[in-house]
Amino acid sequence: SVLTQPPSVSGAPGQRVTISCTGSNSNIGAGYDVHWYQQLPGTAPKLLIYGNNNRPSGVPDRFSGSKSGTSASLAITGLQAEDEADYYCQSFDSTLTVLFGGGTKLTVL
Amino acid sequence: EVQLVESGGGLVQPGGSLRLSCAASGFTFSGYSMNWVRQAPGKGLEWISYISGGGVTIYYADSVKGRFTISRDKAKNSLFLQMNSLRAEDTAVYYCARLGFCTGGSCPSDYWGQGTLVTVSS
Numbered sequence: 239s240v241l242t243q244p245p246s247v248s249g250a251p252g253q254r255v256t257i258s259c260t261g262s263n264s265n266i267g268a269g270y271d272v273h274w275y276q277q278l279p280g281t282a283p284k285l286l287i288y289g290n291n292n293r294p295s296g297v298p299d300r301f302s303g304s305k306s307g308t309s310a311s312l313a314i315t316g317l318q319a320e321d322e323a324d325y326y327c328q329s330f331d332s333t334l335t336v337l338f339g340g341g342t343k344l345t346v347l
Numbered sequence: 348e349v350q351l352v353e354s355g356g357g358l359v360q361p362g363g364s365l366r367l368s369c370a371a372s373g374f375t376f377s378g379y380s381m382n383w384v385r386q387a388p389g390k391g392l393e394w395i396s397y398i399s400g401g402g403v404t405i406y407y408a409d410s411v412k413g414r415f416t417i418s419r420d421k422a423k424n425s426l427f428l429q430m431n432s433l434r435a436e437d438t439a440v441y442y443c444a445r446l447g448f449c450t451g452g453s454c455p456s457d458y459w460g461q462g463t464l465v466t467v468s469s
Contacts, residue, residue, distance in 0.1 A: 239391065269451060269452065270451055270452045270453040271450045271451030271452065271453040272453070273453065273455035273456075275392075275456075277392075282442055282459040282460065282461055282462055283384075283392065283442070283456075283459055284459070285447070285455050285456065285457050285458075288447065288448070288450065288455040288457070289448075289450030289451060289455070290450075290451070292450075294457065324391075326391065326392050328392075328394075328453075328455070328456075329453050330452055330453040330454070334406050335394070335406070335408065336382065336394035336397065336406075337394070338384075338391060338392040338393065338394060339391070340391045341391040341392070
């Protein structure tokens with residue numbers, strides 16, 4: 239994937255984890271916003287963060303996003319068992335392409 | 348309540364065709380751009396096509412350009428994906444997704460359907 243995410247991250251309940259999303263000067267670095275999705279096993283993706291750091295209604299404030307340069311990050315604090323899922327970043331590229339990261343599997347220990 | 352319901356998936360032989368549909372309800376369909384996104388078994392999300400609310404602006408991923416055609420019908424509140432010359436690597440769950448409020452030149456998909464499975468195999 240053009241947007242690079244770590245394949246997996248893990249943390250114990252209550253801990254804080256971060257997931258990175260690295261792009262390039264033609265997408266994130268060009269100023270395009272980043273969005274994040276959570277996909278629970280066997281379900282469709284759900285929008286978690288939009289516009290780099292905004293939460294849709296109903297998403298707990300334990301989830302936060304940031305962006306700097308050619309990268310973005312998703313942070314999850316107060317980790318809970320139900321947070322175990324796959325997480326994807328998404329942005330846009332100057333080649334008129336919607337980009338997804340390869341996805342990160344979060345394991346709650 | 349916003350709802351997106353895909354249909355039309357199934358088993359098709361390599362080289363064959365299939366037409367996916369996505370029935371939209373709970374919002375003014377013509378006011379929103381839409382995406383098709385697919386997910387191969389055990390793999391990540393892959394964007395494949397975009398269509399603007401009026402159907403005028405269309406984009407495709409290189410992997411499907413020339414083989415897939417996206418369209419929409421305002422009267423039927425439906426989105427379509429015509430898939431021709433199907434290959435084994437097109438096997439995936441296909442999701443339709445509504446594009447929400449765009450920020451910084453990039454648009455999030457704020458609602459997704461449940462997906463429909465397309466299997467390309469002989």
